[in-house]
Amino acid sequence: MARTIAKDHETKRALILETAARVFADQGFDRASMNMLAEACQISKANIYHYYSSKNALLFDLLETYLMQLRDRIAGLDASGLTAEQRFRQVVHEILAAYQGRDNEHRVQIAAMHVLTDTEQVTLRGYQRDLVRIVRQNIAQLSPGDLARDKPRLRSVTMSVFGMLNWFYMWNSSADRAERERYATLVCDLVLGGLEGAAHSGSFPNFPGSEIAADKTA
Template sequence: MARTIAKDHDQKREQILKSAAKIFATEGFDRASMAQLAKECGISKANIYHYYDSKDAILYDILDSYLSELRDVVLSSDVAGLAPEDRLRRAIRNILRAYQGADHEHQVQLNALSALPEDQQDQMRAYQRDMVRFLSDCLRGAAPEVFGDDRAKLRAVTMSIFGMLNWYYMWNAGAGAEARETYADVVTDLTLKGLPGI
């Protein structure tokens, strides 16, 4: 007879992913052990294996869940009908807001994505490309005269914006929604107007 799924299966799985993200972010994926994960989760190692057959499977699920949800939030930004500059401002705000509460997952993405098999890395990069394309479109719309047909310049500026947003958690850990919105505006103004516009 097949084993039934516990009522709290999804909740336990989410707890494992959150705890694993913390351990992978603080200890490093290579150094983290299943015993550490079990201790952080407050459950037995055998119980973790009931949900995941390996540390690699946990890493994949952390990154797939985090990046697919992040991509969905970013791409569902309600920017239709806004002026081009406002569209860019809202997109940058939404990206930074979407990062809130996911510092460990974000660190795992930055530091451990390369531990996945190549096909799984490709899947994660596809999520990232979707977000880059969305921000690039907003950026080109806000300053078409700057970019023209220069795709290299557009990519450089787009990735520079992501660079500013991606490392925000390093020097402003625990920033709330208001601080994130203020910083998003700084990034937008710096991008569109340079230092005199801040």
């Protein structure tokens, strides 16, 4: 007979993931133990193992849940009736809003994703690339001249947007929604005001690190 799922299964899972993000971020994934996590969750270690067979399995679920939710939130925006500029502004504002309160997950993503298997990392990077692709497509629809067809230059503009958003996220994590809205508007104004110049500047190399940089966003 298959084991029945407890009514509070998802509630406990969410508690474990939220707590694990904080413990892994504060202690470092290598130093954090399941005992530490159980104490922080105020549940038994056996209870955690009921959900996850190992610390690495917990790490993967933590990062997959975070990145999938982020990707789905941006991909699910309703852009009906919006102009290309309005769609771009909508996406940029929503990304910065979605970052709010997710400092721990972001820190764990940067510091610990490398310990996962290659297959697991490919899965997680797929969510990251989906997010990058959404922003790149929005920029391409706004771009004058040949910028939309110049893949290296378009990629660099796209990653510059993430660079600005991640700068604010890393250094102003306590900012409230209003502050995030103001900064998102600034980013949009800078990008929209600079696209004409980016379209007509000199040749731009396809830096080999640009695809790796895409994996570090969100």
